[in-house]
Amino acid sequence: MLDQHLLRSNLEEVRQALAKRRFQLDVSTLEQLEVRRKKLQIETQDLQAERNSRSKTIGKEKAVGNDIQPLLDEVANLGDQLKLNEQALEQVQAELDVILQAVPNMPHASVPVGKSEQDNVEVRRWGTAREMDFTAVDHVDLGEALGLLDFETATTIASARFVIMKAGIARLHRALIQFMLDTHTQEHGYTEVNVPYLVNADSLFGTGQLPKFAEDQFHIEKQGLYLIPTAEVPVTNMARDKIIPAEQLPVKYVCHTPCFRSEAGSYGKDTRGMIRQHQFEKVELVQLVQPGKSYEALEQLTGHAEAILQKLELPYRVVALCTGDMGFSAAKTYDLEVWLPGQGKYREISSCSNFESFQARRLKARWRNPETGKPELLHTLNGSGLAVGRTLIAVMENYQTKDGKIRVPGLLQAYLGGLTIIG
């Protein structure tokens, strides 16, 4: 949610910033509603003040034993009038809220302007693809040939977009999680947390998945809970309605969870393999920082995610998303794209974003600024560090051998009891 003061005072500026991300702000409707809001609010407040002072007088008169009936007669109509005003005001504010909740974050000045994925800007590249004296296959062919990936059975158990991993692959998958958590806690200063995988609607609203993206969520109606689409939701919501002391900042959490996505809008997209699943695992990095430090933190957090790829010696590139390709809540996003020899291209494996105060405003996630002594909104950030399923794919495809096996990256061998090859 954007700052309402900013909207009122710099509506045109906000409109232009949002236009860069191809969002059309309905300026005239907003202006009209704002005029009505202001008028109604002033009137309502005046009536409330009137009621309050009259009631106080009645109390005093009654206390000294005077006849209060004349006073009661005077205020007879006040209540009805007040109620009408309050209802009208509530109505206008509800209309404003509906509009405002659907407004995305404003892109940071440093974000490249563009329409789509095509306009994203490559920031840097790391590593080079291994030379292979054979034709690389993708993880599906590789995994199915080894009998260690089973999409068909998963489909009969659940539906499309699920997978069963077995033996060496399942173990490699688990090792990756362990490796990522260890790296982030021991080398990057994150605190490991384990959180609920089911959350309520307030939590999804807080991080921006609701109300606009209800279709993307798995919803358990009976209990009114949702399966988390990412650990970002429960972890960032740990700060909801809290005022965090300045000395505890920055808060840095790392969290491994499964993630559940309905993929409602992606029928026919990435239907092959493990790239896009209804259920996948992710190690997520979340930071809560002072407003002045969030861009510095974004660079660091992105570096923390990159470190995993570097340790696994997986070639990747860092891409700054353009205004048209960024997510709803983000002010700036870097994607990490890993090289997949089976597809012959770079594919997203991490997305690192600074949300500035956009989520914090919805969450009421604040810190106490020692300079003012007042609570102020935090800045929130998160990034995948990394998406485990896609990392597994990357390891499989980059470390495949001519005879269809998978070498285990050096640093991972310790997590697999010294195993050097799978298959």
Add this chain to the structure above:
RNA sequence: GGAGGGAUGGCAGAGCGGUUGAAUGCACUGGUCUUGAAAACCAGCAAUGGGGAAACCUGUUCGAGAGUUCGAAUCUCUCUCCCUCCGCCA
């Protein structure tokens, strides 16, 4: 699932239908004292919104929502969450 108890400021914890946004304690901030610190003492200290150039005026909030009333933290109803005991259970 059955029975009971509860939800108040950063925390703990009082609260009569009427100058209660809310006693008190802790924490925090400033001051006195001290070589310094502690202790003691004094003072301050909820959040959030609207109007206004400002001074300042004013609204809302005691788990959430509805109701009674001139007036609700206080009374009524509904819901949510938490706790205790019993049952079931990884």
